Structures are given as structure tokens and as C-alpha cells.
Amino acid sequence: MSGRVSTLAQVDTVKADTALTVTDLCVDYETRDAVYRAVRDVTFTLRRGQKLGIVGESGCGKSTLALALLGLLEPPARITRGDVVLNGVSLLALGEGELDSIRGRDVALIFQDPMTSLDPVKRIGDQITEGIRRHQPELPRAQIRRRTIELLGEVEIPRPERRVEDYPHQFSGGMRQRALIAIALANNPSVIIADEPTTALDVTTQAQVLELIHRLASDHGAAVVLITHNLGIVAEFCDIVHAMYAGRIVESAPVHSLFRRQLHPYTEGLLAAIPRPEMRGNDLASIPGAPPSLAAIPTGCPFHPRCPVRQDICFRVVPPLEGVKSPDGLLTAECHFAADRYAEFSG
Amino acid sequence: MRIASFISARLAGALSAMVGASFVAFVVLRVAPGDPARLILGPLADRAAVNQLRHDLGLNGSIAGQYWHFLVNFCRGDWGYSYAQGASVSRLILDRLPATIELALFAFVGAFLSAVLLALLATYHRRRGIDLLVRVLSYVGLGVPQFWLGLVGLIVFFKAARVLPGPEGRLSASASPPPSHTGLYTVDALISGRWTTLGQALLHLLLPALTLGFPIFAFLVRLLRANLLDVRREPFVLVVRSKGIGRWATYVRHVLPNAFLPTLTASGLLLAQLIGGSVLVESVFDWPGLGQLVVGSIQRQDYSVVETFILISAFTYVVVTTLLDMLYGMIDPRVGSKRAT
Numbered sequence: 001m002s003g004r005v006s007t008l009a010q011v012d013t014v015k016a017d018t019a020l021t022v023t024d025l026c027v028d029y030e031t032r033d034a035v036y037r038a039v040r041d042v043t044f045t046l047r048r049g050q051k052l053g054i055v056g057e058s059g060c061g062k063s064t065l066a067l068a069l070l071g072l073l074e075p076p077a078r079i080t081r082g083d084v085v086l087n088g089v090s091l092l093a094l095g096e097g098e099l100d101s102i103r104g105r106d107v108a109l110i111f112q113d114p115m116t117s118l119d120p121v122k123r124i125g126d127q128i129t130e131g132i133r134r135h136q137p138e139l140p141r142a143q144i145r146r147r148t149i150e151l152l153g154e155v156e157i158p159r160p161e162r163r164v165e166d167y168p169h170q171f172s173g174g175m176r177q178r179a180l181i182a183i184a185l186a187n188n189p190s191v192i193i194a195d196e197p198t199t200a201l202d203v204t205t206q207a208q209v210l211e212l213i214h215r216l217a218s219d220h221g222a223a224v225v226l227i228t229h230n231l232g233i234v235a236e237f238c239d240i241v242h243a244m245y246a247g248r249i250v251e252s253a254p255v256h257s258l259f260r261r262q263l264h265p266y267t268e269g270l271l272a273a274i275p276r277p278e279m280r281g282n283d284l285a286s287i288p289g290a291p292p293s294l295a296a297i298p299t300g301c302p303f304h305p306r307c308p309v310r311q312d313i314c315f316r317v318v319p320p321l322e323g324v325k326s327p328d329g330l331l332t333a334e335c336h337f338a339a340d341r342y343a344e345f346s347g
Numbered sequence: 348m349r350i351a352s353f354i355s356a357r358l359a360g361a362l363s364a365m366v367g368a369s370f371v372a373f374v375v376l377r378v379a380p381g382d383p384a385r386l387i388l389g390p391l392a393d394r395a396a397v398n399q400l401r402h403d404l405g406l407n408g409s410i411a412g413q414y415w416h417f418l419v420n421f422c423r424g425d426w427g428y429s430y431a432q433g434a435s436v437s438r439l440i441l442d443r444l445p446a447t448i449e450l451a452l453f454a455f456v457g458a459f460l461s462a463v464l465l466a467l468l469a470t471y472h473r474r475r476g477i478d479l480l481v482r483v484l485s486y487v488g489l490g491v492p493q494f495w496l497g498l499v500g501l502i503v504f505f506k507a508a509r510v511l512p513g514p515e516g517r518l519s520a521s522a523s524p525p526p527s528h529t530g531l532y533t534v535d536a537l538i539s540g541r542w543t544t545l546g547q548a549l550l551h552l553l554l555p556a557l558t559l560g561f562p563i564f565a566f567l568v569r570l571l572r573a574n575l576l577d578v579r580r581e582p583f584v585l586v587v588r589s590k591g592i593g594r595w596a597t598y599v600r601h602v603l604p605n606a607f608l609p610t611l612t613a614s615g616l617l618l619a620q621l622i623g624g625s626v627l628v629e630s631v632f633d634w635p636g637l638g639q640l641v642v643g644s645i646q647r648q649d650y651s652v653v654e655t656f657i658l659i660s661a662f663t664y665v666v667v668t669t670l671l672d673m674l675y676g677m678i679d680p681r682v683g684s685k686r687a688t
Contacts, residue, residue: 072588097593104591111589116582119601121679131590167680183590 019190019223020046020069020107025082027061027068027247029294030075036294038064038077040247046191046223051214053238053255054227055270057291061247062227063112066195069225070109071099087190105135108184108222110213112196114176118168124179125164128152131186151182155212174205181213188220195227210237232274235259243267246292246302251333257326261345263333266303301336311336357672361665368661369421372654373414383648387430421658427651431644436651439640440659443624445530446517447636450628451621452531453552454560459614462567469568470575471598481568488565497558497631504554512551514633522547555632559625563617567610574606581605608679612671619667623660 027039038061046052056062067073069084071091084091086106091099111117119127128148132139139147145164152160155178168176177197184192194213198206214237217224226237234241234255241258243251243266251264262268269287279285289306292298298305304314313336322338324331331342384400385392401407405416420427426436469481504511517532518524525535525544533552536545578584579602587597624638637656644652676682 067585070589072585100591100593102591103589109586109589111582111586113582117586119583119587119605120681121604122601123680130587130592134591169681180586183586186590 017048018045019048019050019087020225021083021085022069023083023085025065025068025084026080027064027073027077028080029077034295037080037297038247038294039068041082042244042247042249043082044242044249044252046225048190049218049221049223050240051217051224051226051238053234053241054225054244054249055229055231055234055241055267056244057229057270057287059291060244062229062244063195065244066109066193066225066227069191069193070103070107072103072109101135104131104189105187106189107191107193108187108189110177110180110184110192110194110197113200114173114180115200117180118171118176120168122167123164124152124166124168124171125149128164128179128183128186131183135187147186148182151186152179154185154216155179155182157182173201174209177201177205177209178212181209181216185216185220185222189222192217192222192224193227194224196229197226198233199228199230206233213237230274231270243270246297247294248302248334250303250335251331253331254328257328257331261331261342263322263324263331263338263341264303264335265307265309267333269306269308301334309337353676354673357669361669364665365658365661368665369418369658370414372657372661373417374410377410377413377650383430383650386648417654421655426655429644429649429652431647431649432652436655439652440637440655443635443637443640446634447624447629447638448622449517449531449533450552450555450559450634450636451618451624453556455563455614455618455621457556458560458564459567462564462571462610466568466571466575467598467603469572470579471595478572481572485565485569485572488561489569492627493558493562493625494627494631496561497554497628500554500558501631511554512547514631515551516633516635517551518544518547519551555628555634558631559621559628563621566617567613570613571606571610574609575602578602578606604678608675611674611678615667615671616664619660619664622663623656 022042022044025039025042026037029036029038040061042065044052054062054065064073064077067077068079071084071094073079079092086102089102091102094102118124125145125148128151129144132144132147136144149160149164152164157163157175157178163171168179171179177200181197192213197213198209201209210233213224216222224237226234228234231241238255241251241253241255242249243264245266251258251262251267253263258267259271262271266287269285272285273287275284287306292302292305300316301307301310301314301319304310307314317336319334319336319338321332321334324333324339324342326342326346332338333341335341382397382401384397384404384406388397388400398407405413408416424437426440428435429439432439465477465481465484469478500511501514505513512519522544524532525539525541528535528538532548533545536542536548579598584597584602587601588594592600624636624641626638626642628634629636629638641653641656643649644656672682
């Protein structure tokens with residue numbers, strides 16, 4: 001770590017209002033023949049109530065990261081280095097049973113595909129109740145049921161006292177995602193991991209669900225890690241953005257800064273790929289090429305084969321994390337030209 | 348309202364299946380070559396006597412008329428008379444049904460419970476050892492002929508080790524059966540408190556039930572194992588885990604119920620098939636069940652026994668599948684429900 005610029009994370013760890021700290025996290029998939037590193041040295045800090053976005057293309061390690069934060073990785077995936085500290089407790093030091101008692105109480109999950117994320121043969125109400133009873137077994141039955149109906153009401157399911165008896169197939173996709181939000185909120189967790197929570201929904205529902213997560217997380221005092229491929233969603237939702245590429249966080253910045261200046265060409269590409277009405281008639285912008293396979297991470301800067309502004313150095317040298325102090329706060333990027341790019345944007 | 352119409356639709360389907368089965372049973376056997384009157388009286392009887400008997404048996408009437416008589420008599424419980432065996436069909440069948448049912452139940456319950464348990468263990472830990480054992484067992488069970496397995500069992504446990512009784516049916520010839528309440532020796536012995544008889548009956552059941560149940564176990568464990576492996580990859584399993592529910596609880600409460608439906612269907616059909624008796628296993632163990640009776644009757648063209656047997660098997664299938672459908676509706680809310688938002 002010496003010689004590197006301190007990151008946003010390390011600056012913030014000092015503060016006591018930290019909900020989640022991730023330090024140098026590495027996740028490997030170990031097969032019989034080889035080891036693939038899906039998450040590489042990921043470091044960030046989530047303050048209480050903060051909304052943090054992790055953006056990247058498919059296959060960049062986002063979902064693996066999400067499961068790692070919940071301690072839910074199953075073999076062959078395994079955390080091989082680093083630490084995840086939730087409310088001062090290191091998840092890696094916990095046994096299976098202790099992890100179970102933290103999941104759903106301190107950290108909860110909102111998952112990508114609402115159509116397959118609910119147990120099809122159990123009532124919606126029972127699926128919410130299950131989580132409450134797990135962590136608050138002392139509550140009387142009637143009270144748990146009241147709380148369940150209340151939660152369904154909070155996620156704006158109409159007539160929750162009747163819908164509580166329904167099965168998932170009687171709910172639309174948007175309603176199922178709301179039910180999943182209710183499940184996540186059931187025990188007032190301090191951190192919610194939302195992995196592509198709106199990707200499977202249609203556009204109008206997306207906005208409503210996103211707005212709902214934002215408002216309810218704030219009401220319940222929960223911090224959110226929003227994992228998405230869609231920078232547009234991040235713009236509306238997040239305070240801080242981390243862009244992820246080939247398992248690494250390659251750029252971090254407060255959201256309002258990121259949309260003004262992108263220190264990493266990858267982030268610039270992601271931003272350019274958001275369709276805009278004024279670009280109508282032109283071809284949709286995209287980043288050329290495909291994200292690298294874990295089996296063949298390029299030498300030097302992992303992004304160089306697709307980078308429009310690469311130089312000779314990018315082929316050979318892994319870029320260090322460069323930090324730039326801006327009026328918006330500390331910006332960091334793993335690009336050889338981060339400082340130059342900052343100067344360009346400012347000048 | 349919804350449930351009522353679901354059930355009545357099922358019952359109508361069940362009834363039409365029964366009528367179809369009775370029709371097939373009747374026509375196929377009547378159209379088959381061979382003259383039962385000639386068979387009863389033997390090759391030396393004169394033509395007049397044969398014709399007289401054909402008339403008495405109702406074999407000279409129209410096929411439709413015969414079918415109608417057959418249906419009416421069947422519903423009245425008059426299942427005809429077996430000249431070949433000199434006893435009423437109902438007597439013949441009811442004598443043998445309990446032996447078949449007792450064997451079928453022991454074989455099925457054993458196979459079903461061990462299949463569920465082993466499928467759970469094999470997939471839960473992903474330990475190669477248990478999984479390999481289960482897969483080998485299921486290949487053996489599906490691949491090896493039953494009668495051979497039964498014979499090997501007899502050679503090992505009766506002839507060599509002398510720990511289990513030989514092929515002598517439900518009890519040793521020297522033992523007297525318990526007073527009859529249900530016809531199932533184990534249950535009757537239990538009711539009348541005859542503990543030695545109970546033990547004997549169980550010992551006699553062990554090898555035949557294992558032989559009969561092994562292929563069923565093999566089939567069910569394979570099916571359930573595959574379905575468990577599918578369901579545990581479903582995203583909802585991760586969501587359940589994210590609530591803090593432990594691995595085993597998640598497995599039993601959520602993965603198993605979702606993986607179970609195909610196994611339930613298969614189990615029902617296999618059980619119905621068992622009630623029909625098994626010729627090979629019954630022959631090997633000299634078990635006085637339905638299978639041997641029916642095969643003998645087919646060879647003797649003893650129409651009335653075979654017809655009754657076909658109808659009873661059809662009835663069993665229909666009852667079992669109807670019950671299964673209703674059970675399905677209870678376990679899987681998506682069955683029989685059209686309402687969606």
C-alpha cells in the first residue's frame with residue numbers, strides 16, 4: 001500500500017459513522033486447473049445512510065462483489081484476501097452461524113431478477129415474516145403479522161392486508177420487486193446491497209422502484225450499495241460512484257463530479273453509452289471491444305486494448321491509483337493520465 | 348368456487364378414464380382368440396355341451412350386450428366365477444390382494460423415505476463420497492433385473508448366512524397367520540399382540556420388499572437429486588439466505604418443496620403400479636400376491652379374473668392420480684389457479 005495515494009475510503013475510515021469498510025478485497029474462483037480472480041483489491045467505505053454506486057459492464061465482478069459483501073459466496077468462489085468490516089465486525093472472522101445472524105439484520109439484499117427471487121410455493125407474507133421471525137423471535141405472532149402488512153404498505157402494495165396472502169405468481173414484476181424490498185427492510189438493516197434492482201423491470205416501474213428504495217432506505221436509516229451497469233440510474237440515486245473494470249475499481253468520485261469530468265477513459269465510455277435524445281439519428285455510442293475474460297487479463301492497464309487514448313506506457317505498466325484533490329472532494333482513478341485529464345477538464 | 352370446479356373437472360376426467368379402461372378390458376379380451384367354454388370343458392367334450400356352456404356364460408349374445416352385463420355386474424360386486432379355479436373372482440382376488448398390498452406398502456415406503464433422505468444428503472454437502480454412492484446405487488437399481496437381485500439376496504441371506512427366511516411366502520408353513528382384521532399380517536399381528544408372528548412377518552417381508560423397492564428407490568433418488576441440484580441454483584435461494592436463514596433450514600424449507608413435485612408424481616404412479624402386483628418378485632419369493640394369479644389367469648384365458656384385475660388396476664391409477672392432482676394443488680399454488688395480476 002505504501003507509495004499509493006490514499007483513497008477516499010482510507011480518508012473516511014477515520015470517521016466513526018462508517019457502516020461498511022471493504023479493504024483490498026480479492027475474490028477468486030478456484031477450478032481444478034486454474035484460479036480466476038474476479039474481484040481485485042477492491043477498497044471502499046460506506047458511511048451510514050450513504051448511497052454508493054458501483055458501475056460496470058457485465059462480467060466486471062459486480063455481482064461477485066455483492067455476494068462477497070453478504071458473505072454468501074459459495075465454492076468455487078472464495079475471498080482470498082482483504083477484509084469486509086460491517087459495523088465494526090469483520091465478516092471474515094465470523095463462523096457460518098454468526099454470519100447467518102448478521103444477514104438480514106445488519107445487511108440485506110435486493111436481488112436482480114424479481115421473477116425468480118421469490119420462492120414460488122410460499123405466500124408473500126410468509127416470506128417476509130420468515131426474516132422478521134429469524135431475527136426477532138421474541139415478537140408475538142400477531143405483531144409480526146402486523147409488521148409484515150405494514151411493510152407491504154410501505155412499499156406501496158395496494159390493500160396489503162389482502163395481498164399478504166398472495167403467492168408470487170399473483171404479483172407483477174414490479175410488485176415482486178417491492179415485496180423483495182419489504183423483505184430487505186424487514187429488520188431495519190444498516191446496509192442494503194441492491195444488485196441491479198431495476199434491470200428486469202420496465203422503464204416506468206424502474207423509476208418508481210428506484211425512488212422507493214431511495215426514500216425507504218433514507219427513512220430506515222440504511223446505507224445502500226447500488227450495483228448497476230446503468231450510469232443513468234447512478235446519477236439519480238447515488239452520492240458516490242465507483243466504476244469497476246475487470247474486477248478493479250478504476251475510478252471513484254462524488255456523483256456530481258463524475259458526470260462533469262471522468263478521469264478514466266472507461267468511465268467516459270460508460271457515460272457516452274447512455275442514449276440521449278439530442279443524439280437521435282446517430283449510432284448508439286458504445287465502448288469498442290468486450291470486457292476481458294478473467295482467464296486473460298491484459299498486461300499493463302487492463303483497459304488498454306479498448307482505450308481510445310492509450311499510449312505506449314499503457315501496454316506495459318499497470319497504472320497506479322492516482323488521486324486528485326478537486327473542489328468536489330478527492331477523485332481517484334487508475335489511469336496513467338488521470339492528472340492530465342483532470343487538468344483538461346478543468347482548463 | 349375455483350377449488351370446487353377444479354375438483355369436479357378432475358372427477359369427470361377420472362370417471363371417463365374408468366369407462367375407457369373397462370371398455371378396453373372387455374373388448375381386448377373378448378376379441379382375443381380361444382374359446383373359454385372349450386377350455387373349461389376340455390378337448391373331449393361334445394359340441395352341444397360346449398354350446399350350452401357358451402349360452403350359460405352369455406358368450407353367444409351381442410358384444411354390446413355382454414359389455415353391458417359385465418358393467419352392471421361389476422358395479423354390483425358380482426365379478427363372475429372362475430371355472431378354471433372353481434371359485435368366485437372376488438374370493439380369488441380378495442384372498443391375494445392383502446399380500447400384494449402389504450408387500451407394496453413396505454417396498455414403497457422404504458424406497459421413498461430412503462430416496463428422499465439420500466437425495467438430500469447427496470446434494471446438500473456436495474461431498475463426492477455420498478453423491479457417488481447414490482449415483483452408483485441408482486445405476487445398479489435401474490440396470491439390474493429384479494428377479495436376479497432377489498435370487499442373489501436369497502443366496503446370500505438365506506442359503507449362506509441363514510439370517511433371513513427362504514422363498515416360503517408370507518410366513519413359514521408351520522406358523523399360523525394372525526386373526527384377520529385387515530389381511531395385512533404385520534398389522535393383524537400388531538392388533539392381536541402376537542409379537543413373534545409380527546417379527547416373523549417382518550422378516551419374511553424384508554427381502555421381497557427390498558427387491559421390489561430397490562428399482563423404485565433408484566428411480567426416485569435420481570429424479571429428486573437432479574431436481575434438488577436445479578432448484579438450489581435458483582436466485583430465490585440466495586434471497587432466503589440473505590434473510591439470515593441457515594443453509595440446512597433453507598434447504599429443507601425452500602429447496603426441497605420446490606424440487607419435490609416431480610418426485611411426488613412419479614411416486615404416486617409407481618405406488619399404483621405396485622398395487623397391481625409383481626409377477627417376477629412374487630415368483631422368486633413364492634409370495635401369494637395378485638401378480639401370479641393374473642398371469643396364470645391370462646394363460647388359462649380366465650376372462651373374468653383378468654377383466655376384474657384390469658379394472659382394479661385402472662381404478663387404483665385413477666384414484667392415485669386424482670389424489671396427486673389435489674395434493675399438487677395444495678403444494679404448488681400455481682396449479683389450478685388462473686388469477687394473475
